[in-house]
Amino acid sequence: EVQLVQSGAEVKKPGESLKISCEGSGYSFSSYWIAWVRQVPGKGLEWMGILNPRDSDTRYSPSFQGQVTISADRSFSTAYLQWRILQASDSAIYFCARSYSQYIGRYYYGLDVWGQGTTVTVSS
Amino acid sequence: QSVLTQPPSASGTPGQRVTISCSGSSSNIGTNTVNWYQQLPGTAPKLLIHSNNQRPSGVSARFSGSKSGTSASLAISGLQSEDEADYYCSAWDDSLNGYVVFGGGTKLTVL
Numbered sequence: 001e002v003q004l005v006q007s008g009a010e011v012k013k014p015g016e017s018l019k020i021s022c023e024g025s026g027y028s029f030s031s032y033w034i035a036w037v038r039q040v041p042g043k044g045l046e047w048m049g050i051l052n053p054r055d056s057d058t059r060y061s062p063s064f065q066g067q068v069t070i071s072a073d074r075s076f077s078t079a080y081l082q083w084r085i086l087q088a089s090d091s092a093i094y095f096c097a098r099s100y101s102q103y104i105g106r107y108y109y110g111l112d113v114w115g116q117g118t119t120v121t122v123s124s
Numbered sequence: 125q126s127v128l129t130q131p132p133s134a135s136g137t138p139g140q141r142v143t144i145s146c147s148g149s150s151s152n153i154g155t156n157t158v159n160w161y162q163q164l165p166g167t168a169p170k171l172l173i174h175s176n177n178q179r180p181s182g183v184s185a186r187f188s189g190s191k192s193g194t195s196a197s198l199a200i201s202g203l204q205s206e207d208e209a210d211y212y213c214s215a216w217d218d219s220l221n222g223y224v225v226f227g228g229g230t231k232l233t234v235l
Contacts, residue, residue, distance in 0.1 A: 037169075044212065044228050045163075045169060045214075045226045047223065050223075050224065059223050061223045100159075104222065105218070106156055106157075108216040109157065109174040110161070111161075111171060112171045114170075117168055
């Protein structure tokens with residue numbers, strides 16, 4: 001079974017750093033781009049960025065460029081989303097998801113496998 | 125403010141056909157394909173339509189998609205109570221280094 005399993009909920013203070021994870025299984029992890037999507041409770045989906053595990057090519061949404069870092073470790077079939085300095089406004093649910101196709105751009109066909117979500121709460 | 129524009133809400137009665145619109149621009153919908161997601165309360169989104177009008181395996185044929193120019197639509201026929209959910213459109217945007225944009229979402233209520 002193809003699945004993405006994310007790390008557990010986090011409670012942090014403003015100014016702290018954080019790295020959450022997303023482990024893929026049941027498929028060739030290096031063959032499909034992995035994206036991160038943010039959702040503030042009660043609000044819509046916000047696309048943060050996407051990474052190619054094969055060569056670490058990463059594209060960020062302008063809204064999140066410089067605010068977070070997306071990375072991956074192919075040896076562990078795991079993708080990561082990292083913050084250097086958390087703010088209260090980073091409180092949200094974060095989903096990782098696999099690209100349906102092996103390509104982006106004109107041949108990007110959406111995200112077909114999703115993790116269960118990681119809730120991040122940033123509060124003093 | 126989302127790059128893709130969707131109506132915030134839509135509604136219909138069981139058995140009806142409803143459509144949800146999604147408007148974009150030449151850098152996203154006008155050039156690339158549109159994907160649609162369904163999100164039930166408390167769950168992760170589910171890919172409903174990809175490549176404008178293609179259903180992934182297991183998605184009901186009651187869901188269909190179309191695209192014309194810089195706009196797209198999701199149609200749901202034979203509306204059922206379990207269709208009550210949030211629906212999002214999405215597309216690759218060729219601006220800057222390229223990234224994905226979402227619509228703001230449409231809350232579908234089955235009356």
